[in-house]
Amino acid sequence: MAHPQSYRPAPGEIPTQPGVYRFRDSTGRVIYVGKAKSLRPRLSSYFQDIGNLHPRTATMVTTAASVDWTVVGTEVEALALEYSWIKEYEPRFNVKYRDDKSYPWLAVTLSDEYPRVMVGRGAKRKGTRYFGPYGHAWAIRETVDVLLRVFPMRSCSNGVFKRAEQIDRPCLLGYIGKCSAPCVGRVTPEEHRAIVDDFCSFMAGQTQGFVRRIEKDMYAASDSLDFERAARLRDDLGALNRALEKQSIVLGDGADVDVIGLVEDPLEVAVQVFHVRGGRVKGQRGWVADRVDDSTTGDLVSNFLVQLYGSEEPDAIPKEILVPAKPAEAIIVEELLSELRGSKVSVRVPQRGDKKTLQETVTRNAEQTLVIHKTKRASDLTTRNQALEELRDALELAEAPLRIECYDVSHLQGTEIVASMVVFEDGLARKSAYRRFIIRDQDGSDDLAAMREVIGRRFKRLIDETRDAGEDGPLLIDPDTGRPRGFAYAPGLVVVDGGQPQVIAATEVLAELGLSDIPVVGLAKRLEEVWLPDQEDPVILPRSSEGLYLLQRVRDEAHRFAITHHRNRRSKSMVESVLDGVPGLGEIRRKALMVRFGSVRKLRAATVEEIAQVPGIGMRTAEAIRNAVADGTGSPRVAVNTATGEVEEV
CATH class of the missing domain: 3.40.1440.10 (GIY-YIG endonuclease)
Structure with a gap:
């Protein structure tokens, strides 16, 4: 370099x-x-x-x-x-945003002499007007099938159209009234173009004018006793209403707006867009991108807007774009989009009302997109193998780490210190091998001591179970239960949640136990740096690295598991402490209360009658319990991740 x-x-x-x-x-x-x-x-x-x-x-x-x-x-x-x-x-x-799937569009080939309506995917072509994108191709075909009786434009392929011209006979759609049959000269090119223009206007959101016009013509035909035409217009009106029912009204002011939701994590960004025309959602689309730089949310929004609308037709750019965060260069972005559209475009952050609510919905869709993307990425065999190979090369390991163990320590304001061990095998979580630890030395002032204790306890068990080795090596299956002996497997990589101090602490314990051949790394959350015990500077993996993505998932899972353990212990200890002064309430009855309610909050919300339903507790004791939890007060507590300093109320 x-x-x-x-x-x-x-x-x-x-x-x-x-x-x-x-x-x-x-x-x-x-x-x-x-x-x-x-x-x-x-x-x-x-x-x-x-x-x-x-x-x-x-x-x-x-x-x-x-x-x-x-x-x-x-x-x-x-x-x-x-x-x-x-x-x-x-x-x-x-940052390059890529579609999270292939979206179908409703396309109208305006450049043809007789424009055709069809379903299209992939790159857009000049001379074709697009509507959507839609979630499913069948949704487009259903809408078109309904609308063709009102706007009988051409929908056949070029081959079918030319054959009809040669034999001077229209296709089935021409006979049933869903095509004006320009192939046999029933309408002129100008008349067919007028039908196409009406169809495009309706799809663009200008719906009320058509509905009112058909209603007016229907009543006029009825007044003139032309009941056959009135019945046909009634059916046309029903077709329009069915098409409109498929698109729920989300903005009462009938606005044309694109609503953007963005969700990000240290490695990836997910974006969702709802295209609203005439107050109705006309299409939805999603993107996922790798984070390859330290862009802020505003920068990500700015890059996305330029990439999304830079190649769009002018009429595809709305007058208003709602974004989750204002770009630092919002004025410049607005000027560029206004030049592309040919009129004013505003980019703003909604603060209240229907537009704020709609953006929250779009953001939830973005969250779901990111979850699905991560699930697919984690379950792909080729991707998992690539991640393990990248870790082997980047960390200079002798072989790919097929078993990875990660440790995280959490405590409650220096008390109730707990730790978690999660295991990933072949890049997948092996939850049956997860373990929880209650730290014996409850000195909240020394976080590294807690890490030393949990590493020491885990690998002493490894040594103890290895002593039971037979001729073929360690006994990995318990002869009494027939189940795998979880601590008998040596990991190919130990990951600690933290930086160099945590790595050094874990390495020292392993050296004291004679297990110096087990590699240890630390993953610091702030910058996603990978720390090695014998290097002053961290290893910086590329943001698009599958290896870094795997380490991040392992670390986050260890943190989640530790916090869950901590909350469970806190709920139990709070119940026990609140109920200390209740006469006649022993350990067995306290456990029964824990099984029934689980936490002080739920116990406090219960009535005397509900408490009395717990086995062994009568009405008098239930009243005493109710008074005890009702009078109990306490300051809020937090769980602290000792490696990162992250504080979470629990």
Whole structure:
């Protein structure tokens, strides 16, 4: 890797005007594209001491071997050029949003002499107007089938259309009134185009005018005693209403707006968009992206807006876009989108009302998208193998860590210290091998002592069970129960939740036990740094690394398991402490209360009659219990993750 100073431009060479810059690697490939209001200070910030840079930025500048730039006139031009270059070069260090699935669109081929309505996927083509996207292709076909009786435009393929022209006979749709049959000259190109324009206007949200017009014509036909035409218009009106019923009204003001929801974690970002036209949801779409830099939420929103609308037709860009966070350069983004649309576009964060509620719904969809994506990613065999191989190479292990154990310590304001051990085998959680620990030395002032204790207890069990080895090695199956002996398996990698101090503590304990061959690493949550016991600097895995993704899942699972254990112990201890002064209430009755209610909060909400239903507790004792929990007060408590300092009320 090159040092940034080796390709740093000479002083005064970088201009101060707005522009776009490209970092290239040693092969000349563009790895990052950025823009700046003033190129000189922005580019100079990349060439400061590497230790002062964010780890992901440091990785980018050390991977690069050269930098060049292009000066433009305004910040809007810089934003447009940045998008063009990102689309052209697909640089690895820029956030790239990709569809989480292939969405179908309703397409109308306006460039044809007789435009056709059809279902389409993939890249958009010029001369075709698109509506959607929709969740399912069958939803589009159902809507089109209903609307063709009102707007009888062409829906057949080119082959069917040409054959009908040759034999001068329309297809079935022409006979049943769902096509105006331009193939046999029943309508002129101009008349068919008018039908197509009406269909597009209806799909674009201009629905009320058509409904009112058909109602007016229906009543006029009835008044003139043309009941056959009135009946046909009545059926057309019913078809329009059925099509509208499929699209629920979400905004009463009939607004045209795109609502964006965004959910992020340290590794990935999920985005959902609801396309609302005429106050109705016309389409929904989702994206997932790897986090390859330290962008803020506002930066992620800005990048997404440019990528989403940069290649759209002008009429696909709404007048209003609702976002979860205001981009730092919101004015510039609005100017660019306004130029693309040809009229004013506003980007804002909803604060209250229906639009705020709708965005919360979109955000929940984004959360679900991220959960599904992570589940699929974790269960894929090829991806899991890639993650294990990446860890082996990055951590310089002798072999891929097929069994990974992770340890996390949590306590309650220095008391009730507990620890968790979670196990992943072949990249998947093995929950039957999870273990909980209650720390014996309840000295909340020494977090590292708790880590030493739990590591020592676990691996002493490994040594004890290994002593029972036979000729073929350790007895991994208990001869009495026939079940696997959970502590008899040596892990291929030990992960502790924390930085270098936690890693050193765990390594020292293993060395004292004579198990120095078991590798230990720590994963610090703030920057996702991987710490090794014998290195002063952490290992920085790429943000798109499957190995880092696996370590993060292991660490988060250990944290979740520890917090769950902690909450259970806290509920039990609070019940016992509150009920200390109740006469006649012994240990057995307390356990019965715990089984029945589980926590002080639920016990406090119970009535005297409900408490008296617990076996062994009468009405008098129930009243005493009710008075005890009703009078009990206490300050809120928190669970503290000792490695990260993260505080969570429990």
